[in-house]
Amino acid sequence: QKEVEQDPGPLSVPEGAIVSLNCTYSNSAFQYFMWYRQYSRKGPELLMYTYSSGNKEDGRFTAQVDKSSKYISLFIRDSQPSDSATYLCATLPGGNSGGSNYKLTFGKGTLLTVNP
Amino acid sequence: DAGVIQSPRHEVTEMGQEVTLRCKPISGHNSLFWYRQTMMRGLELLIYFNNNVPIDDSGMPEDRFSAKMPNASFSTLKIQPSEPRDSAVYFCASRLTGIGTNEKLFFGSGTQLSVL
Numbered sequence: 594q595k596e597v598e599q600d601p602g603p604l605s606v607p608e609g610a611i612v613s614l615n616c617t618y619s620n621s622a623f624q625y626f627m628w629y630r631q632y633s634r635k636g637p638e639l640l641m642y643t644y645s646s647g648n649k650e651d652g653r654f655t656a657q658v659d660k661s662s663k664y665i666s667l668f669i670r671d672s673q674p675s676d677s678a679t680y681l682c683a684t685l686p687g688g689n690s691g692g693s694n695y696k697l698t699f700g701k702g703t704l705l706t707v708n709p
Numbered sequence: 710d711a712g713v714i715q716s717p718r719h720e721v722t723e724m725g726q727e728v729t730l731r732c733k734p735i736s737g738h739n740s741l742f743w744y745r746q747t748m749m750r751g752l753e754l755l756i757y758f759n760n761n762v763p764i765d766d767s768g769m770p771e772d773r774f775s776a777k778m779p780n781a782s783f784s785t786l787k788i789q790p791s792e793p794r795d796s797a798v799y800f801c802a803s804r805l806t807g808i809g810t811n812e813k814l815f816f817g818s819g820t821q822l823s824v825l
Contacts, residue, residue, distance in 0.1 A: 625812045636713070636800050636816025637752070681752065685812055695740065695806065696765070697814060701751035 596620050599682055599700030608709050612669040616682035616700045619663065623698070624687025626658045628667045631679040631702065640680075641667070644687075672707045679704045715801050715817035723825050727789040730820045732801030733782055742814065743776055743786050744800040752800070758784065759806060770795075791824045798822070 599616045606612055614628075625644055629637035643649045646660045657666040665682050679702040686696070714733040722728055734741050743755040756766045758778045766776070773792070778784040788795055802816045 627812050629814075634818070636802070636818050637814075638816065639813055642812045683812075695757060695759070695811065696754065697812070699752040 596698045597682060597684055597700045600703055601701055603704040603706060605706045605708060606672055608672060608674060608707055610672050610707070612667075612672050612676070612705060612707075614667040614669075614680050614682075614703050614705070616665040617663055618665065618684050618698075620684070620686070620698075621663075622686040623684035625685035626656070626665050627683040627685070627697070628654075628656055629681045629683055629699075631681060633678075637681055674707050674709050677706045713801055713803050713815050713817035715799075715820055717820060718818065719821045719823075721823045721825065722791055724792055725790040726824075727787065728791045728795075728822060728824075730786040730799050730801075730822070732784045732786070732817060734784070734801070734803030735815055736782065738803035738805050738815070739781070740804050740806045741778060741784050742802040742804075743784070744802060744816075746798045746800060746819070755786070755799075788822075791822075793824045796822055796824050 597616055597618045627642040628640045630640045631637040641651055641656045643656050643658050646658050649656045653670045655668040681702040682700040683697045716731045739760050741758040744752050745755055746752045755768045756776045757764050761778045774788055776786045798819045798821050800816050800819045802814045804814050
């Protein structure tokens with residue numbers, strides 16, 4: 594089992610829809626949870642991050658972590674065509690995790706298209 | 710700041726040739742990462758430098774791959790000899806290592822490598 598699993602999609606939605614993107618992970622040492630957005634022919638860029646469980650909201654975006662079920666979610670409200678991109682979840686161990694707390698583990702990404 | 714700068718953006722070469730990819734990290738960042746991205750495997754960490762010192766090269770596929778960071782503002786990834794299976798997008802990323810910044814990786818735009 595890969596450490597971070599993510600449905601690759603593709604996911605196609607109409608403009609204005611609520612989008613739900615999800616990942617599961619297997620390593621209990623993961624404490625930091627990130628979502629990166631990657632536009633076509635560009636490098637990934639950090640969209641949001643959370644520490645441990647709970648929700649974090651930033652405008653139309655909400656990141657949610659459920660550590661009990663090892664489940665990571667990103668919700669996009671009122672989706673726009675400009676949100677069309679690949680979304681990658683990523684995790685990072687916390688504290689002194691055997692010295693590996695530099696190592697982000699990425700999901701493969703979900704390709705999202707928002708149609709006008 | 711111009712962000713992480715990678716060159717070339719595209720590289721097409723023939724099997725057996727040497728390929729050198731270049732990266733200039735963000736000024737002040739003390740960690741540098743080389744990743745490879747393919748559809749099949751997603752983002753794979755190849756090597757991680759901290760303060761110009763290679764810390765983890767366990768992701769380097771084989772001896773054909775080598776990476777150097779002679780100073781804080783420059784790194785190279787070399788493939789010699791190149792093979793068709795090396796075709797991928799290679800990303801360089803940098804960050805400032807520390808609590809509250811470990812999750813914030815800044816990626817370059819990548820080098821699209823095609824080995825014929």
